[in-house]
Amino acid sequence: MSLILGLESSCDETAAALVASDRTILSHRLAGQESAHAPYGGVVPEIAARAHVEALTPLIEAALADAGKSLDDVDAIAATAGPGLIGGVMVGLVTAKALALATNKPLVAVNHLEGHALSPRLADPDLAFPYLLLLVSGGHCQLLFVEGVGRYRRLATTIDDAAGEAFDKTAKLLGLGFPGGPAVERAALMGDPAAVPLPRPLLGTAEPHFSFAGLKSAVLRARDAGLHRPEDIAASFQQAVVDCLVDRTRRALGQAHGATALVVAGGVAANKAVRAALESLAYAHDLPFAAPPLWLCTDNGAMIAWAGAERFAAGLIDPLDVPARARWPL
Numbered sequence: 001m002s003l004i005l006g007l008e009s010s011c012d013e014t015a016a017a018l019v020a021s022d023r024t025i026l027s028h029r030l031a032g033q034e035s036a037h038a039p040y041g042g043v044v045p046e047i048a049a050r051a052h053v054e055a056l057t058p059l060i061e062a063a064l065a066d067a068g069k070s071l072d073d074v075d076a077i078a079a080t081a082g083p084g085l086i087g088g089v090m091v092g093l094v095t096a097k098a099l100a101l102a103t104n105k106p107l108v109a110v111n112h113l114e115g116h117a118l119s120p121r122l123a124d125p126d127l128a129f130p131y132l133l134l135l136v137s138g139g140h141c142q143l144l145f146v147e148g149v150g151r152y153r154r155l156a157t158t159i160d161d162a163a164g165e166a167f168d169k170t171a172k173l174l175g176l177g178f179p180g181g182p183a184v185e186r187a188a189l190m191g192d193p194a195a196v197p198l199p200r201p202l203l204g205t206a207e208p209h210f211s212f213a214g215l216k217s218a219v220l221r222a223r224d225a226g227l228h229r230p231e232d233i234a235a236s237f238q239q240a241v242v243d244c245l246v247d248r249t250r251r252a253l254g255q256a257h258g259a260t261a262l263v264v265a266g267g268v269a270a271n272k273a274v275r276a277a278l279e280s281l282a283y284a285h286d287l288p289f290a291a292p293p294l295w296l297c298t299d300n301g302a303m304i305a306w307a308g309a310e311r312f313a314a315g316l317i318d319p320l321d322v323p324a325r326a327r328w329p330l
């Protein structure tokens, strides 16, 4: 059994976790930066990078202490190497490189998307390859056929905004606060999902791609029309997103022959309406459904440590000059 230290710093969460190859999460620590970014209504890259510098080393020490371990006990050091805000990615990756060099342990450079893609396997030991994955986060909205570690076939992506981005922009338009996804979900609980007629972009098209920019513009128009309560707009928006995600995923199932399960991961997978709708879709297609627990959907260190564990077990380690990348398609 091996023990992996995982570091995450690609957006606005600084995180460190210790995860074993038998799926035991020995510790995980996370420092959000919400209050630092809230006045701006979105993540400010420079503020994020500075906050990562301040938070990361104490978090690593705390994660080791929580687990009762020292760096000597660790078998490999994994860190997000991209994609993401480059300043933040560099903080985590350079820290991992320094630790790897100082302790003479292997470095595993993890693609953040791979962290999300493999996170359901950390939570569910029965989830086997291949599976159809809906990866919905703040930066990405993709359908992936996950064939194995490092083997991802992209079936679809968004032609404009990511699903989480649409949640964040809608929250901003409706004055619901930051971060947007959970705020829209809360408001939607008090609204009527059928109150506001909103578009379902690309619904029914042959290729399972996504589009959310038109939906965002429709939310803006609905707000400015002044006819609806924000709660009703939020609920109607969330329903429109759910309808698009379900329709597009249903379409992709036709291209995912041999899939053992339908899986959803990424920050938007923390949304209960999204989870419930995809679970129903899986049920209708006689497929098992998997989604990580809520805390494992949004960015965290455990998913990076786990992806590191899966890569390390496959013999995939990286040289110390591996670059940090702002863009890095899976």
Ligand code: KG4
Pocket (backbone or CB within 6 Å): 011, 136, 137, 138, 139, 140, 163, 164, 165, 167, 168, 179, 180, 181, 182, 185, 266, 267, 268, 269, 270, 271, 272, 297, 298, 299
């Ligand atoms: O995976 P993640 O933490 O970071 C990225 O890799 O992007 O995803 C963050 C995104 C944000 O856009 C956030 O608004 C959204 O996930 N999100 C949600 C919920 N919780 C987080 N969207 C809808 N409902 C939620 N409960």
Ligand code: ZN
Pocket (backbone or CB within 6 Å): 112, 116, 137, 138, 266, 267, 298, 299
């Ligand atoms: Zn993420």
